Amino acid sequence: MDKRSRSFYVLACFFALFLVFLYGPTITIAILSFQGPQGGLTFPMRGVSLHWFHDLFEQQAVGDIWGSFSRSLLLGLMVMATTVVVSVMGGLAFRKRFPGSGVIFYLIVTSLVIPSILISLGVGLIFSQSGLPVHWATSGFGSQLTWTLPFGLLIMFAVFNRFDKSYEEAARDQGATSWQTIRHVILPIIAPMLLGVALFGFTLSYDEFARTLLTAGSYNTLPLEIYGMTTNVTTPVIFALGTLTTGFSFLIIGLFLAVVVTLNRRRSRLGSDAGQGLV
Numbered sequence: 001m002d003k004r005s006r007s008f009y010v011l012a013c014f015f016a017l018f019l020v021f022l023y024g025p026t027i028t029i030a031i032l033s034f035q036g037p038q039g040g041l042t043f044p045m046r047g048v049s050l051h052w053f054h055d056l057f058e059q060q061a062v063g064d065i066w067g068s069f070s071r072s073l074l075l076g077l078m079v080m081a082t083t084v085v086v087s088v089m090g091g092l093a094f095r096k097r098f099p100g101s102g103v104i105f106y107l108i109v110t111s112l113v114i115p116s117i118l119i120s121l122g123v124g125l126i127f128s129q130s131g132l133p134v135h136w137a138t139s140g141f142g143s144q145l146t147w148t149l150p151f152g153l154l155i156m157f158a159v160f161n162r163f164d165k166s167y168e169e170a171a172r173d174q175g176a177t178s179w180q181t182i183r184h185v186i187l188p189i190i191a192p193m194l195l196g197v198a199l200f201g202f203t204l205s206y207d208e209f210a211r212t213l214l215t216a217g218s219y220n221t222l223p224l225e226i227y228g229m230t231t232n233v234t235t236p237v238i239f240a241l242g243t244l245t246t247g248f249s250f251l252i253i254g255l256f257l258a259v260v261v262t263l264n265r266r267r268s269r270l271g272s273d274a275g276q277g278l279v
Contacts, residue, residue, distance in 0.1 A: 026246055033239035041234065052240040065241060068225035071136055075221060076206040078137070079144050083152040083201035084194055091156030092182070108153055111146045116210035119146050124214040139215040144205045151204070152197045159193045188267075192260045199256040203249060 032039070036047020056065065094101060111119070123143040127134050167189065171181045187194070209223040216224055222245065229238050 026242075029239045030243045030246070033236055033243040035236050039236045041236065041239075052236045053244070055235075055237050056240055056244065064220065065222075065225060068220045068222045069245075071219060072206050072222035075136060075141060075144070076202045078141055079148050079205035080198050080201035082141075082145060083148045084198050086149055087152030087156045087197050088187075088190075088194065090153045091160045094157060095160050108150050112150050116147070117213065119143055120211045120214040123211075127215070134215060134217045136212065136216040136219055136221055139217070140212050140221070143211040143215045144208055147208060147211055148201045148204050151200050155193060155197050155200070159190055163190070192263050195256050195260050195263075199253065202252065206249065206252075 032041070032043070032045065033052055034048055034050070035045050035052065036049045037051045039046045039052070094105070120143055123139050123146075124134055127139040132138065163186075167185050168181050171185045176184070207223060208221075209227065212221050212224060220228065226238065226241065226245075229241075
């Protein structure tokens with residue numbers, strides 16, 4: 001058995017420190033959320049219990065936790081669906097060069113480097129000056145799309161850049177229309193990637209703060225509500241909320257990954273069955 005070099009252990013320690021830096025704050029909050037009824041916002045812990053999780057489901061003196069959660073959930077689903085549809089349409093459109101395609105591409109990428117708070121301010125001003133209501137489902141929805149659409153489009157550009165066009169040609173040889181080719185050939189093949197775009201869209205929207213700050217109107221989304229609670233909540237209930245929302249995010253990621261694995265296994269099984277049929 002080969003002995004590992006010293007550089008391996010140095011890099012392993014560096015990676016371990018990176019993981020601690022990345023997940024340490026989340027783990028700290030999770031630990032503090034399990035304090036007893038007399039617990040505070042810092043260590044040392046005062047007892048161990050589920051008191052603060054139970055307190056989340058009681059009537060809160062400040063904040064609108066579950067109302068803001070429902071708004072973030074609905075907004076995330078809206079952004080997710082729009083991101084998937086527009087990204088697929090954009091990916092299909094950019095498969096062929098057209099006048100102005102380069103300019104449009106760079107305009108899409110530019111929105112990623114503009115400071116988020118400026119996007120929020122600009123969208124909020126456009127809605128208010130146009131006499132339109134500044135609301136989480138309108139202006140907030142639009143500002144978040146400036147964050148999720150570029151990621152979705154870039155993923156689709158990469159997917160279609162590697163897409164084997166022979167599948168489409170075979171479908172057309174069999175008499176399929178353009179819509180039938182997209183529906184029965186292209187979409188099933190890129191389905192796992194579409195789930196990745198959907199996951200990007202939902203999680204980026206669900207956690208977004210800066211681009212929603214000045215566009216949500218009088219109703220907070222969950223990140224805005226948590227931020228507001230940091231100024232007037234002095235109990236570990238805010239840690240319990242953070243733990244639950246983090247757990248919810250991991251649950252969503254796990255569900256998406258499970259669907260992707262299921263689709264890949266199904267596609268592999270169908271490919272194997274088709275190969276056996278040819279034999």
